[in-house]
Structures are given as C-alpha cells and as structure tokens.
Amino acid sequence: MTDLLSATDVHRSFGGVAAVDGVSLAVEQGSLTGLIGPNGAGKTTMLGLIAGALKPSAGSVVFDGHDVTGAGPTRIARRGLIRTFQLSGEFARLTVLENLIVAAPSQNGESIFKALALGGHSWRTQERELVRSARELLDRFEMRPKEDEYAGNLSGGQKRLIEIMRALMAKPRMLLLDEPMAGVNPTLTRKIETHLTQLRDDGLTMLMIEHELGVVERLCDRVIVMALGKVISEGTMAELRGDREVIDAYLVG
Amino acid sequence: MSAAWQFYFATLIVYLGVDILAVWGLNVQFGIAGIGNFAFIVFQATGAYTMAVLTLGPPPVGSFQQYIGGASLPFPLALLAAGLVAGLLSVVIGLIGLRRVRADYQAMVFLVVSLIATSVVNNLTGLVNGPAGLSLIPKPFAGLGFGLVSYDWFYAGMTMGVCAIAYLFVRRLTRSPLGRAMRAARDNEHAAAAVGKNILGLRMTAFVFGGVLAGISGALLVAFIGAWAPGSWLYPETFVFFTAIVVGGAGNDLGVATGALLVPIVFLETTRYLPNFAAPGVVDALQWVMVGLLSLAFLWFRPRGLIPERRQRFKPDPATQRRPAPVLASGPAAGEKVGLDD
Amino acid sequence: MHLLVASIGFGLVTASILAIAAVGFTLQFGVTNILNLAYGAIMTASAFLAYAITTSGLGIWAALAICSVASGIGCVLLNRAIYTPYVRRGTGLFGMIIVTISVSLVVEFTLQAIHGSSFVSLSLPATRSYHFGAMVFTGLQLAIIAIAVLAMLCVHVLLRYTKLGKAMRATAADPVLARSCGISTGRVIDLTWLVSGAMCGLAGVVLVINVTSFDTSTGGEFLIPIVAAAILGGVGQPYGAMLGAVIIGVSTEVAAGLFDPTYKDMVSFVILVGFLLLRPQGLFAEIATQKEVVA
Numbered sequence: 001m002t003d004l005l006s007a008t009d010v011h012r013s014f015g016g017v018a019a020v021d022g023v024s025l026a027v028e029q030g031s032l033t034g035l036i037g038p039n040g041a042g043k044t045t046m047l048g049l050i051a052g053a054l055k056p057s058a059g060s061v062v063f064d065g066h067d068v069t070g071a072g073p074t075r076i077a078r079r080g081l082i083r084t085f086q087l088s089g090e091f092a093r094l095t096v097l098e099n100l101i102v103a104a105p106s107q108n109g110e111s112i113f114k115a116l117a118l119g120g121h122s123w124r125t126q127e128r129e130l131v132r133s134a135r136e137l138l139d140r141f142e143m144r145p146k147e148d149e150y151a152g153n154l155s156g157g158q159k160r161l162i163e164i165m166r167a168l169m170a171k172p173r174m175l176l177l178d179e180p181m182a183g184v185n186p187t188l189t190r191k192i193e194t195h196l197t198q199l200r201d202d203g204l205t206m207l208m209i210e211h212e213l214g215v216v217e218r219l220c221d222r223v224i225v226m227a228l229g230k231v232i233s234e235g236t237m238a239e240l241r242g243d244r245e246v247i248d249a250y251l252v253g
Numbered sequence: 254m255s256a257a258w259q260f261y262f263a264t265l266i267v268y269l270g271v272d273i274l275a276v277w278g279l280n281v282q283f284g285i286a287g288i289g290n291f292a293f294i295v296f297q298a299t300g301a302y303t304m305a306v307l308t309l310g311p312p313p314v315g316s317f318q319q320y321i322g323g324a325s326l327p328f329p330l331a332l333l334a335a336g337l338v339a340g341l342l343s344v345v346i347g348l349i350g351l352r353r354v355r356a357d358y359q360a361m362v363f364l365v366v367s368l369i370a371t372s373v374v375n376n377l378t379g380l381v382n383g384p385a386g387l388s389l390i391p392k393p394f395a396g397l398g399f400g401l402v403s404y405d406w407f408y409a410g411m412t413m414g415v416c417a418i419a420y421l422f423v424r425r426l427t428r429s430p431l432g433r434a435m436r437a438a439r440d441n442e443h444a445a446a447a448v449g450k451n452i453l454g455l456r457m458t459a460f461v462f463g464g465v466l467a468g469i470s471g472a473l474l475v476a477f478i479g480a481w482a483p484g485s486w487l488y489p490e491t492f493v494f495f496t497a498i499v500v501g502g503a504g505n506d507l508g509v510a511t512g513a514l515l516v517p518i519v520f521l522e523t524t525r526y527l528p529n530f531a532a533p534g535v536v537d538a539l540q541w542v543m544v545g546l547l548s549l550a551f552l553w554f555r556p557r558g559l560i561p562e563r564r565q566r567f568k569p570d571p572a573t574q575r576r577p578a579p580v581l582a583s584g585p586a587a588g589e590k591v592g593l594d595d
Numbered sequence: 596m597h598l599l600v601a602s603i604g605f606g607l608v609t610a611s612i613l614a615i616a617a618v619g620f621t622l623q624f625g626v627t628n629i630l631n632l633a634y635g636a637i638m639t640a641s642a643f644l645a646y647a648i649t650t651s652g653l654g655i656w657a658a659l660a661i662c663s664v665a666s667g668i669g670c671v672l673l674n675r676a677i678y679t680p681y682v683r684r685g686t687g688l689f690g691m692i693i694v695t696i697s698v699s700l701v702v703e704f705t706l707q708a709i710h711g712s713s714f715v716s717l718s719l720p721a722t723r724s725y726h727f728g729a730m731v732f733t734g735l736q737l738a739i740i741a742i743a744v745l746a747m748l749c750v751h752v753l754l755r756y757t758k759l760g761k762a763m764r765a766t767a768a769d770p771v772l773a774r775s776c777g778i779s780t781g782r783v784i785d786l787t788w789l790v791s792g793a794m795c796g797l798a799g800v801v802l803v804i805n806v807t808s809f810d811t812s813t814g815g816e817f818l819i820p821i822v823a824a825a826i827l828g829g830v831g832q833p834y835g836a837m838l839g840a841v842i843i844g845v846s847t848e849v850a851a852g853l854f855d856p857t858y859k860d861m862v863s864f865v866i867l868v869g870f871l872l873l874r875p876q877g878l879f880a881e882i883a884t885q886k887e888v889v890a
Contacts, residue, residue: 053443077449085447091440093504094433095564102430102437103448109430112458116425123430131567148566170448289689349872356689357630358871365819369864376857492696499693538708545700548693549677552686 004029004174004205010059019045021229027207032200034220035209041226043209047176051083052076080173084163092152099151099162100134103169137165156183177208256402263405270412271474272513277423278466279494284503286459287439291363291491295370298486299342300335300468301475305387307331318382328393332472339468340461347460367488374483386482393476412473435459496548502558597729602852604730610844611743612801617824617836619794625767625831626787632695636702638799639814641666645800649717659800666796667789674788707811714808739801750833767831823867829877
C-alpha cells in the first residue's frame with residue numbers, strides 16, 4: 001500500500017529548544033496509525049507541522065503525492081488533510097449544529113455574490129443537505145439534543161466529540177487526531193473507538209496522537225513512538241512492548 | 254407641529270439613518286468578523302468627501318476652497334461612487350491592517366491609521382481643502398420644488414429608504430454561510446483555517462462590505478448638512494460607534510441599530526439641546542465622559558449588549574422517521590431505530 | 596547644518612520627556628500586558644495638578660514631587676478598581692482597549708468640564724540660555740534632561756539591584772513561573788503600577804514645563820509617541836524604551852526642523868504602525884506571543 005502521508009527529516013525549534021529534531025514518518029493509506037510518546041516528545045508540534053499551522057525550519061512533508069511543506073493550514077485542509085485540536089478547538093459562539101455545517105468544504109453560500117443573493121438562492125438547498133448530514137452525525141454520537149447549544153458551553157468531553165464530528169464534515173481524506181479521547185467518559189470512548197474503526201474500514205486514513213496505550217492497542221494498525229523530538233521506534237504495539245528504548249522513554253519521560 | 258420641531262425631527266431621522274448604516278458596516282467588520290477597526294470613521298469620511306468633490310463643480314480660480322475632482326455629478330451616481338471609493342480604500346487599508354497580529358495591536362494599528370489620515374488631509378490642502386474642509390455642497394434633488402420643511406422630510410424618507418435596501422443585504426450576509434464562516438474565523442481563527450477557510454479572504458470581504466456601508470453613510474450625511482471638515486471625523490467618533498455596538502449588541506443587526514438609536518441619537522443629539530446650565534462646552538465635555546462611562550458600564554453589566562447575537566436554529570426535519578444508524582460493531586442491530594436515550 | 600544640530604538639541608529635550616514616559620509605560624506593559632491608553636490623559640491630569648499647585652504658590656519642585664506620588668497612587672487605584680476587575684471577568688485584549696480608551700475619555704473630558712478648553716501655562720522662574728555649539732537650551736530644559744537622566748538611573752538601580760526589580764523582571768518574563776517561585780505577583784503588580792504611574796505623572800509635569808501653554812488634550816497628543824517608543828524598544832524593555840525615546844524624540848524634531856513642521860507627528864505614527872505590523876517585538880524583545888493579560 002502507498003503512503004498517503006510522509007514526512008522527511010522535519011525540524012522545528014522554539015527559542016533554541018528543538019521541539020522536533022529530525023522526524024521522519026509515513027502513514028499508509030487506509031491505516032489507523034498511532035503516535036505515542038511521553039509528554040514533551042513533540043507529538044503535537046509534529047502534528048502542527050504536518051497540518052501547516054507551523055512551518056518547519058527544515059525537512060519536507062508530502063501528502064497525497066503533493067509537497068505541502070510550509071503550505072498554510074487552509075491549503076492543506078483543502079487538500080483533504082484535516083486535523084483536530086486538543087484544546088479550545090470549537091467555535092464558541094456558534095451552535096453545535098453550526099460548528100458542524102460551517103466545516104463543510106466548497107459551500108457556494110460562502111461566495112459574496114451568492115450570499116447576497118445576487119446569484120440566486122442556490123445555497124439554501126446545499127445548506128439543508130448539510131444540516132441533514134450534520135444531524136445524522138449528531139445522532140450517531142448522541143449529541144442531537146445539544147444541536148442548538150453554544151459550543152462554548154459544552155463539557156470537555158462533548159467538545160472532543162464536536163472536534164471529531166466537525167473534522168468528518170470537512171470531507172477528509174486523512175484525519176490528524178490530537179488526543180481525541182481526552183476527557184471523554186469510558187462508555188463514550190468505546191463508542192468513538194468503534195466509530196473510528198468503522199471509518200478506517202471504510203477507507204479513511206488516520207494518524208492519532210493518543211496517550212492511553214489500551215486505546216492504541218485496540219485501534220492502531222501501526223504505532224510511531226516519539227521522545228525528545230525524535231522518532232525512537234515504530235511497529236505494532238506487540239513489537240513495541242518488547243522494545244527496550246520505548247520502555248525507557250516512558251519510564252524516564 | 255411647528256416648523257422648528259419638524260426640522261428637528263426630520264434631522265434626527267436623517268442622522269439616525271446615517272448612523273444605522275454606519276453601525277451596520279462596523280458590525281459586519283467587528284461584530285461578525287471580529288475586526289476591531291478603529292479607523293472606521295475614515296471610511297465614512299471618505300464617502301463624504303467623495304460625494305462632496307463629485308457633486309461640486311470644479312473649484313473656481315481664487316476660490317476659498319481647493320480640492321480635487323469637481324465633476325458636478327448627480328446625486329445617485331455620486332452616492333454609488335462614494336460607496337465604491339470607500340470600498341477601494343478598505344482594500345488598501347485592509348491589506349495593511351488585516352494581518353495576523355494580536356487584537357489590541359491591531360486596534361492600535363487602525364487607530365494610528367485614523368490619525369495618519371487626519372494628518373494627511375490637514376496637510377495636503379489641495380486634496381480636500383485641508384482643515385477648513387468643504388462647504389456649499391449641493392443638496393440633492395433640490396430643484397424638485399420642495400419647501401424648506403418638506404425637503405427635510407423627503408431627505409429623511411430617502412435616508413430610511415437607503416437603510417431599508419441596505420438592511421436586505423446586511424441581513425442576507427449575516428444569515429448566509431459566508432456570515433457563518435466569518436463568525437467561525439472570529440471565534441477561532443486556527444480551527445477555521447483547519448477546516449479550509451481562507452481567513453484573510455473572509456476578513457477582507459467583511460472589511461470591504463463594512464467600508465462600502467460606511468462610505469454610503471458618509472455620503473448621505475454630507476449631502477444633507479452641506480459641509481465636511483476634519484473636525485467631523487476625528488478618531489473618537491469611531492469610539493462612539495463602538496459604544497453603540499457594545500450597548501446595542503454586537504453581531505445582531507437589530508441590536509446595533511438600537512445602539513445607533515440610543516447612543517448617537519438619543520444620548521448625544523438630544524442632549525445637545527439641553528439648556529446650557531454651565532459654561533459653554535461643559536455639556537459637550539460631559540457627553541464624552543458619559544460615552545466613556547456607558548462603554549464601561551455595558552462592558553461590565555451586559556457585555557453582549559441589549560439585543561445579543563442570536564443563535565441560528567434550523568427547522569426540524571419534516572419526517573420524524575429517523576433512518577436506522579449504520580451497523581456498528583457494538584451498537585443496535587441494523588434496521589432498529591435508534592432513540593435519543595440509547 | 597546649523598539647523599540640524601539645533602534640531603537635535605530640541606530632540607534631546609523631547610527625548611528626555613519621552614524617555615520618562617515611555618519607560619513608565621513599558622515597565623507596566625511588560626508586567627501586566629495591558630496597553631494602558633489612558634496614560635496620556637493621566638499625564639494631562641498630572642499637568643493640571645501641577646498647574647494648581649504652582650498657582651497656589653508652592654514651587655515647581657513641590658509640584659514635581661506631589662504629582663509623581665499622586666499619579667503613582669492614582670494608577671494603582673485605577674488598576675485595582677477598574678482594570679483588574681475587567682480582566683478577571685474575562686475581558687480580552689481588545690476589550691481592554693475599549694476599557695482603557697473609555698477611562699482616557701472620562702479623565703480627559705472631566706478635566707475639560709471642570710477647567711474648560713482654555714490654554715494655561717505653569718508659572719515658572721525665568722532662566723537664562725546656555726549654548727553648546729549650535730544647540731541652545733534654557734535652564735529649565737537642562738533641568739528636564741537632568742531629571743530624565745536621574746529617573747533613568749533610578750529605574751536602572753531598581754531593576755538591577757532591588758528585590759522588587761528582580762521580581763518585576765521575573766513576572767514580566769513568565770508570570771506563572773514567577774508565582775510558583777513564591778513571588779507575590781499581586782504585590783509586584785501593585786508596585787509596578789505605582790512606579791509606572793509615578794513616571795507618568797512626572798512626565799506630565801515635565802512635558803508642560805517645556806511648552807509655552809497646554810490644554811486638556813496635550814497629554815493625549817503625546818500618547819502615540821510614547822507607545823511608539825515603547826514598542827520600538829521592545830515590550831517591557833526599559834533600556835529599549837530609552838533608546839526608542841531618543842530615536843523618536845530626535846527624529847521628530849529633526850524632521851520638523853529640516854522638512855515640514857506640520858508632519859512632525861507622522862514620524863511617530865509611521866514608526867508605530869511599522870513596528871506593530873512588521874516587528875511587534877521591537878528591537879530588543881523576543882517574539883510577542885499572545886500572552887494572557889495579567890491582573
């Protein structure tokens with residue numbers, strides 16, 4: 001299988017500290033790959049570099065055959081690489097339903113001419129469709145009763161669900177998930193896991209930062225381990241359990 | 254009603270219409286798109302000056318007024334031109350000020366742009382006659398045989414008509430997916446970019462839309478009062494509009510219109526006619542004190558304003574029959590309806 | 596050439612006034628991250644207090660002392676009564692701009708309501724002129740420069756050698772870390788506003804010593820050059836602010852002397868906008884990230 005995403009020798013420092021220090025990784029198309037490592041390993045920074053929120057000082061990132069190194073987040077998202085945020089990712093003063101429908105790509109209602117109805121009311125039909133799809137998603141994640149709630153008023157776990165649902169509304173070819181289960185109760189976690197597995201089976205590629213190793217073991221086909229800004233190991237969870245370096249990193253980090 | 258009272262009310266209605274157009278413009282920029290445009294008054298002034306120099310004839314030699322233009326255009330054409338020129342200026346100033354800087358720095362950038370504009374106009378006297386400003390600006394449709402009082406009522410009606418047309422556009426923008434995308438960019442720029450929104454494009458669109466409204470507002474104002482000088486558009490005037498928005502309700506079209514009614518009109522215009530209980534100028538100074546206190550009070554007690562931004566609700570699906578959820582490994586069997594309390 | 600050197604002389608006086616003000620501004624901004632746009636209005640208030648003091652017979656030195664202390668205390672109260680409560684309520688960076696501008700309107704126009712819009716002057720002793728080559732200074736102007744130098748030395752001693760100074764630098768660099776090191780950030784913030792306010796008040800008096808007459812908008816007109824000097828030098832960098840004051844003070848006067856006096860303000864405007872957009876960290880600070888407001 002081909003690699004949908006590959007990063008080669010990516011570097012990024014903050015104030016003299018190398019947060020990402022020569023990381024190369026690849027994510028196979030159709031896989032659910034995990035990215036694990038102790039705190040401060042540089043996982044979220046790496047995600048930001050891939051998603052275009054940060055510019056690497058060196059190295060390259062290739063997505064779907066295109067070099068996206070240093071491209072901004074907007075262009076990368078439009079190519080179908082969608083990321084979620086660990087903290088404060090929601091649109092606080094939009095309702096839950098609005099949070100979802102705003103994420104859909106290629107909305108003709110977003111052109112100024114169509115919006116002012118100078119080109120006819122063509123966006124209403126599309127919006128109705130988006131509302132329908134969004135409501136389906138909300139039903140699946142059991143958030144439908146909250147559809148008119150301001151996203152800023154939700155609990156932490158509910159916000160994580162919004163992140164995932166919104167990312168799905170953006171019609172992704174690949175998802176970059178930043179700790180999608182953080183703060184979510186165990187029952188809901190299981191449901192999300194099921195849903196993610198389903199998505200993977202349907203062909204969606206995913207790279208997921210997760211610190212709970214049980215989740216990683218259940219979901220991930222392959223796992224990449226980072227520590228102190230570098231990749232120290234990769235493989236299946238079974239392989240990694242026996243890897244000395246990985247164990248050391250987790251004990252020390 | 255005596256002629257004096259009629260003049261007064263008709264004038265108030267004109268000012269109200271002008272201020273409503275202005276706050277709608279600033280509301281799109283600030284309430285919806287989150288841009289703290291402290292140079293707003295410059296765009297209203299641009300519309301005013303454009304109307305002035307386009308409807309005036311060329312400056313006669315040796316005249317007390319020096320300015321560019323002088324095309325003697327009819328009012329409707331000049332009105333559209335005023336909006337256009339203000340829109341173009343918005344593009345230029347937007348390219349300068351809409352970069353990614355922290356919100357208070359951005360406010361300062363716009364504030365200084367406002368000061369620069371005032372300085373330039375004051376110093377380049379050949380442009381629009383510098384500190385003395387322009388006067389004798391022709392009244393539109395004056396030749397249609399109106400009496401003095403009925404002309405003012407006509408103008409008030411015309412201003413309200415322009416407001417009604419503007420409202421159509423403002424309302425459509427606010428409720429459209431474009432308005433929603435602007436609000437998303439306002440709430441969380443990084444998350445909006447992460448779902449593919451072009452942040453600069455959204456902000457520039459809001460900025461220009463607001464600028465055009467400001468220009469039309471200025472044009473209507475100047476054609477009514479017939480004169481315009483830098484003293485009419487110093488940077489604190491922008492603050493009055495911000496106060497109107499804070500009081501009325503940022504993000505809500507009716508809210509900010511209410512703010513325009515309450516702050517510049519009820520609060521400021523009507524107090525202008527209070528008997529001078531003290532030395533001249535005290536009332537004016539106290540008005541500014543009250544504007545400051547109003548802002549502080551509302552930011553404290555009711556920061557969302559009197560009529561806050563409304564949440565958009567969508568009509569429920571006509572069919573209550575919900576499709577069964579797709580097969581999940583540990584969920585209900587295929588074909589079973591999924592209820593809300595599962 | 597003669598004109599250029601003379602302009603530089605004027606520039607040094609302006610720079611001295613600016614330096615006092617800008618250092619006060621940047622110390623507070625560096626620690627609390629609040630852009631206090633009421634700073635100019637407070638300078639005006641201080642100037643009018645000095646006017647009241649000098650016309651009642653007390654000398655200018657008494658005015659300088661009283662106004663500095665009064666402004667210092669006033670700013671501590673301003674922060675405690677107004678700025679901090681708004682910040683605690685969740686007012687963000689832009690909201691605080693509205694708050695500080697509101698305060699400046701209230702201060703400036705209350706002054707105007709009380710005093711009116713007429714121009715006044717401080718009654719000052721006449722002094723002779725001193726010539727240094729092409730530069731001319733009155734005795735008062737030399738005193739202003741001396742006061743500024745003294746103030747800068749005091750700030751230097753404060754920051755380098757006192758516990759408060761070190762605590763201020765630590766809080767400015769990283770308030771959370773400072774708090775966890777046991778620094779009482781609340782007290783540091785109070786004292787920062789005290790020092791900043793005192794310098795604001797001192798600058799206000801010194802400003803109007805140097806002009807023939809002033810009114811209720813004089814301080815406000817100085818606000819942009821002050822912020823420009825502070826931003827140019829780098830947020831929270833007092834030595835940077837001193838340099839910024841010299842750059843802006845001298846270039847403003849030189850531009851006015853050599854070119855067009857009506858464009859004097861443009862220098863500060865352009866410098867401020869340029870730095871805010873292109874190099875917001877100024878010449879000497881690290882990249883200014885969107886820090887939280889500290890109250």
